[in-house]
């Protein structure tokens with residue numbers, strides 16, 4: 001099957017609907033396909049894509065002089081189609097994708113808060129990323145907005161209308177932004193009766209630290225460092241996505257050894273996070289034994305990172321053009337030798353996870369996300385896979401070095417906490433298998449290509465399968481090799497809304513484990 | 528159940544004599560002694576993420592794994608600032624977290640210590656000051672000690688907590 005086989009059918013449907021494609025390009029933002037359309041057709045283009053089994057994957061804007069350029073990604077069969085349109089800054093109005101793709105809700109509101117671009121038929125008029133600390137009529141990502149603008153004085157967010165419940169016995173539980181554990185901040189508003197959750201509403205944006213704005217004007221290595229801190233637990237994957245976008249913009253070929261080493265780092269990151277999550281899920285149902293066992297395995301894994309890759313969490317290992325460090329033979333054989341011991345440990349722990357009755361009792365049928373809900377939201381990674389969505393970029397639209405590897409992607413149908421844990425369990429084994437192949441067939445040669453910035457206007461897209469799921473990074477260069485626009489689309493954007501759905505009808509005390517099973521990144525979402 | 532007991536037996540005790548170098552071994556003992564002297568043997572820490580990228584949290588979490596097991600020195604993490612002796616704050620303080628951080632600080636009974644953990648908390652790090660970030664924690668609340676690193680390793684965190692105790 002060839003990539004974009006399906007595109008001609010979609011284009012035919014666009015023609016039937018009188019949606020005019022002004023320009024199409026298969027190369028400008030390759031491997032994605034770009035279609036430029038008129039702003040009047042923006043909403044309908046999404047409607048037709050929704051009717052043609054596409055999933056929605058993101059939207060971002062950019063100010064270019066007196067125009068806003070808006071780009072949205074829809075995906076089918078692992079192929080990314082980018083829809084693009086322009087509206088004047090003086091009349092920033094567009095129709096919304098949210099009526100057809102509910103996953104677009106918050107990202108459109110983010111664009112609205114950051115640019116003042118209004119999505120006219122958006123079903124929810126409330127702000128999202130703005131928390132009353134900048135004026136409603138000032139927009140941080142507009143060029144005229146100064147990076148060091150003084151925030152407004154702190155005022156309580158009283159004008160954000162949460163959904164209310166009324167009736168006998170119904171009550172509200174506000175939680176956060178500061179939570180009880182060692183975790184990131186965010187606000188959850190529960191409506192409950194007795195122990196049962198009637199509704200949950202998330203309010204995020206607390207760790208918004210202006211990542212998109214401070215990216216502007218950075219050089220390529222500076223952007224790679226920033227990308228590695230979009231969501232610290234995904235430092236490898238975000239840095240890879242950003243570097244991939246910059247390298248595509250600059251038409252730089254990354255040497256084969258560097259690509260293989262990037263995948264080694266990426267699979268190690270996936271394993272480290274899954275080990276931590278499995279332990280944490282068990283901890284949230286008071287199975288301390290498993291928590292300690294997995295925390296132990298994770299710690300050993302991180303120590304190997306430090307010894308062989310130079311950083312426990314692998315920060316700043318990926319740089320524009322390649323990787324920062326070429327491990328020596330001893331370090332490589334150490335990494336290779338760590339694989340079988342981990343497999344043996346898992347072989348004794350997995351059977352316990354599989355049939356421990358009290359664990360089963362807490363995890364199975366808890367926090368169910370149906371396949372239909374997951375599909376409508378466009379859920380990614382283990383959240384999608386646990387609800388039957390079989391997407392994995394490494395397999396569906398492989399980027400080097402995965403194009404020469406066999407990637408297995410586990411899917412389950414139960415959609416519950418247990419299934420989300422089972423995806424992680426299987427993915428650890430699959431990643432270990434990939435590591436064996438990567439380390440046994442590691443190409444020789446240099447580990448980086450010299451960085452050469454592209455001319456102003458050069459743009460590129462990075463697409464990787466992070467441990468949470470697909471990451472999309474968009475980069476456009478301005479003059480002097482400086483970044484004009486960076487937008488990282490963390491998978492958490494599309495998985496956070498799933499938590500609101502899957503918690504329905506569960507008991508309040510099961511919220512922590514449901515939340516952990518989704519494990520959205522606050523930082524990656526809040527930007 | 529047998530499998531679990533078996534695994535526990537075979538895993539054995541992994542907690543390390545922390546740390547192997549003699550200087551740091553001293554540090555471990557000093558931490559215990561400092562906690563004993565100043566906090567009756569029990570130091571309660573409330574961790575506050577004021578805008579971090581979340582990697583600092585990962586390493587703070589690691590303090591509770593069997594290798595570091597910071598509880599053996601009497602140091603433990605609590606769920607409420609009202610129970611805390613120490614606030615361990617990470618991240619540049621995002622403008623959106625400023626109020627929450629101030630309120631957490633106010634809710635912590637005096638005498639209290641504030642430790643800024645990580646480069647962001649120490650000086651603003653990669654994010655600095657902007658319309659969305661107040662930068663270093665000391666720009667928002669009084670800070671008694673900083674622990675550099677991006678993120679600080681679990682070992683650096685333990686040393687930093689000790690140093691904070693020694694300074695007071």
Ligand code: SF4
Pocket residue numbers: 229232578579580581582583617618619644645646647648652653676677678679
């Ligand atoms: S110091 Fe580093 S690890 Fe910690 S929050 Fe800042 S960027 Fe993240």
